[in-house]
Amino acid sequence: xxxxxxxxxxxxxxxxxxxxxKGVEAETxxxxxxxxxxxxxxxxxxxxxxxxxxxxxxxxxxxxxxLAICQYIxxxxxxxxxxxxxxxxxxRISMWTAKVELQGLSAAADAVRNTLKAFxxxxxxxxxxxxxxxxxxxxGFARVDDFMHRLDAQLADNPFVAGDRxxxxxxxxxxxxxxxxxxxxxxxxxxxxxxxWYDEVSQRPSAAA
Amino acid sequence: xxxxxxxxxxxxxxxxxxxxxKGVEAETxxxxxxxxxxxxxxxxxxxxxxxxxxxxxxxxxxxxxxLAICQYIxxxxxxxxxxxxxxxxxxRISMWTAKVELQGLSAAADAVRNTLKAFxxxxxxxxxxxxxxxxxxxxGFARVDDFMHRLDAQLADNPFVAGDRxxxxxxxxxxxxxxxxxxxxxxxxxxxxxxxWYDEVSQRPSAAA
Numbered sequence: 299x300x301x302x303x304x305x306x307x308x309x310x311x312x313x314x315x316x317x318x319x320k321g322v323e324a325e326t327x328x329x330x331x332x333x334x335x336x337x338x339x340x341x342x343x344x345x346x347x348x349x350x351x352x353x354x355x356x357x358x359x360x361x362x363x364x365l366a367i368c369q370y371i372x373x374x375x376x377x378x379x380x381x382x383x384x385x386x387x388x389x390r391i392s393m394w395t396a397k398v399e400l401q402g403l404s405a406a407a408d409a410v411r412n413t414l415k416a417f418x419x420x421x422x423x424x425x426x427x428x429x430x431x432x433x434x435x436x437x438g439f440a441r442v443d444d445f446m447h448r449l450d451a452q453l454a455d456n457p458f459v460a461g462d463r464x465x466x467x468x469x470x471x472x473x474x475x476x477x478x479x480x481x482x483x484x485x486x487x488x489x490x491x492x493x494x495w496y497d498e499v500s501q502r503p504s505a506a507a
Numbered sequence: 508x509x510x511x512x513x514x515x516x517x518x519x520x521x522x523x524x525x526x527x528x529k530g531v532e533a534e535t536x537x538x539x540x541x542x543x544x545x546x547x548x549x550x551x552x553x554x555x556x557x558x559x560x561x562x563x564x565x566x567x568x569x570x571x572x573x574l575a576i577c578q579y580i581x582x583x584x585x586x587x588x589x590x591x592x593x594x595x596x597x598x599r600i601s602m603w604t605a606k607v608e609l610q611g612l613s614a615a616a617d618a619v620r621n622t623l624k625a626f627x628x629x630x631x632x633x634x635x636x637x638x639x640x641x642x643x644x645x646x647g648f649a650r651v652d653d654f655m656h657r658l659d660a661q662l663a664d665n666p667f668v669a670g671d672r673x674x675x676x677x678x679x680x681x682x683x684x685x686x687x688x689x690x691x692x693x694x695x696x697x698x699x700x701x702x703x704w705y706d707e708v709s710q711r712p713s714a715a716a
Contacts, residue, residue, distance in 0.1 A: 346657065346660070347606065347610070347657070355595075359595060361598045361599070361602055362602055362606075363601065363602045363605035363606065363609075364605075365601055365605055366598045366599075366601035366602035366605060367598070369597060369598060369601050370594055370595075370597070370598040373594040373597070374594065385579055385582040385583065386564075386568060386579075388578060388579070388582070389570045389575045389576070389578060389579040390570070390575075392572065392574055392575035392578050393570055393571055393572045393575035396572035396573075396574055396575060397556065397571075397572065400572075401556070401633070404613065422646075422650065424610070424653075426649075426650075426653050428646055428649070428650075431640065431642045431643060431646065433640045433642065433643075434640060434642075434643055437631075437637055437640065440635075440637070441631065441635075441637075444633075444635050448555065448556075451555070
């Protein structure tokens with residue numbers, strides 16, 4: 299099992315934290331995104347969408363997309379469970395993970411990729427070049443702020459994003475908060491529950507992954 | 508079990524097709540999005556994000572987000588499996604579902620919600636009003652076209668989106684193609700494999716759901 303990875307990118311970090319929480323070690327292969335190695339033919343054979351992470355199995359099967367990889371790892375290494383132990387808990391965790399992805403991470407990607415010069419002409423992940431849209435950056439910042447406040451309401455009533463324990467939904471939200479630091483955006487001051495949760499999650503050994 | 512639904516919206520349709528493929532009947536409650544019923548207090552209590560679908564369980568638990576609802580239904584009614592029978596198959600289906608959501612459905616939503624007057628001031632799903640961004644509509648059309656061609660490559664080699672059989676990934680892609688008809692966009696003429704697949708999926712009884 300090999301993980302195609304890049305140290306600073308948010309999506310492969312979600313998988314690295316997931317593996318660290320499980321105590322599973324996987325060989326990692328760095329795909330240098332700064333050098334454009336994701337567009338090379340051999341990597342395109344692994345993921346034609348030219349994005350990391352990709353998990354390559356021993357038989358050569360390649361799995362891309364964070365949720366698919368994490369679900370596969372959970373099936374091989376069920377404990378500690380990060381996807382839930384009952385149908386109801388799994389549904390709640392999936393629901394929160396989807397909310398973080400659709401409202402948080404996608405908005406953060408809009409903010410980051412339409413702001414930083416490094417993404418000029420690459421505002422969308424993948425092989426096709428798209429120009430930056432300044433209004434979309436602005437909307438991304440506003441949506442992240444909205445989402446931080448919705449997350450704050452949830453974390454005021456729950457220790458973790460999807461309830462009583464640390465799950466894949468916390469990983470997604472934690473990586474989102476750190477991703478926004480790329481554009482110098484911190485947790486809003488009035489989101490005290492998000493700050494409390496972020497401090498706690500930061501202290502887990504997996505946060506260094 | 509009650510499904511909060513709206514007949515023409517793409518996301519609840521994904522759940523209705525999923526239920527129809529399973530042969531599971533659920534009571535549906537229409538939330539009239541045209542009248543803004545999703546913003547009413549009683550519905551916000553079910554989903555503060557003001558979006559359908561929501562599945563309400565008999566104990567009052569509410570599950571929002573399409574993937575969470577479908578995963579829960581699959582656990583209660585495993586056959587016919589739409590999420591896969593082995594870890595490898597489940598990973599492949601999740602991977603393709605994520606690709607359809609991130610590259611296809613999100614781009615279609617950008618195209619539709621930033622084009623049609625009905626979404627003026629509501630370009631983002633949810634309780635917060637955002638103005639339309641014409642450049643984002645244009646980018647959405649281009650990204651859907653890109654994605655249709657990537658899907659065509661996959662469907663040239665496989666009868667269905669995630670391989671040999673009909674799965675949740677087909678439902679997502681089928682609903683995406685129909686969603687683009689809202690802005691008068693059909694399958695590109697050169698995507699003959701997508702057309703072949705679309706015709707086949709259209710003939711399934713669940714397509715009427």
